[in-house]
Amino acid sequence: MQRNRPHDKRVLVIGLGRFGSSLALELVAHGWEVLGVDSNARLVQAYAESLTHTVIADSTDDEALRQLGAQEFSRAVVAIGTHLEESILTTSLLVDMGVPDIWAKAISRRHGRILQQIGAHHVVLPEHDMGERVAHLVSGRMLDYVEIEQNFALGKTRAPREIIGRKLGETRIRSQHGITVVCIKRHGEQFTYATAETVPQKGDIVIVAGKTDDVEKFAELS
Template sequence: MQRSKPTDKRVLVIGMGRFGSSLALELMAHGWEVLGMDSNSRLVQAYADSLTHTVVADATDDEALRQVGAHEFSRAVVSIGTQLEESILATSLLVDMEVPHIWAKAISRRHGRILQQIGAHQVVLPEHDMGERVAHLVSGRMLDYVEIEENFALGKTRAPREMLGRKLGDTGVRSRHGITVVCIKRHGDQFTYATAETVPQKGDVIVVAGKTNDVEKFAEIN
């Protein structure tokens, strides 16, 4: 059988714990075909009626992976997470099979670096990322926060007083604060792209992009 084309909406999810099962169900809701795989038969049975296919198999066994057709997928997610050795070995086997797109869950930055070093194309740290995001929200500095990659983030915040009633192009916000205003939202309206001619008003919500520290400092202006 030939490997799935990149446009095929099929994905292999290894590990049916909280993260893996949530991801698999969300992919199903978006029209993807999902093969859920776990060595725990109870977990596999729990999602047998919710996913396209489920299988009980050991993801650290090369032969077991090949029997379920892992090498034929163009996308795979290793969501084992807590078992570091199993996570690393399963990811390594998928890399050896030349699966084109491999996502792997990590429980720490060190774990994540190892996964990247052995060939994972994208590493996800759900607990760390969510903790960091909620910390920004609880502190009151931002309305929302997403770190795109290390040291670069998007932040949603209220337009500061120094911007109100002035064209963005006249505020010098990029040279003064090191951030770019990406979009803006007025009360009752939807977000629209911000331009040099955009004039923020009191109560407007803006989304800014820049280095993490610059975004954090900008959100503290008010």
């Protein structure tokens, strides 16, 4: 298998716990070929029929990874979370093998920094990120919230009264609130891109983009 092929849809997922298995199953559902690896025979057996391939192996063993062909994958996910030493060593071995796109799960920011320092290309903190997202939803009036990067977010909320019945281009919403309406959705319809000519109606759902504080303040208007 050659790496860096534009249509290569094979991925190595190491660690089949809750995070790794959910990710692997979602990838398979989207047409990816997934090799799932775990040292726990029970987990490997549980997903043997759902994933493309599953293997019982110690991912901290360089020779075991090479026998699996880990060095031939263009993408790999290290979904080991609770065992920091195994997570770090596995990631390090994949880096040494030259895998070009490595995603690694971290259970803390400190763990994440170590993974980045040894060469992981992407670090995810699922528990922290989900907790942060839910906190924004619980404490405000947003229907959904995604932080794109530090201090910039997308928020899903109901169109506030002050923009209902008016063309977005006439509301001066960006200068007054510091946000941009990206998409809009009417009841029973799908989301469509918003333009300066778009006229929000009562009950419409909008997706807005801007600084996190501005997005939260705008959602409070609804």
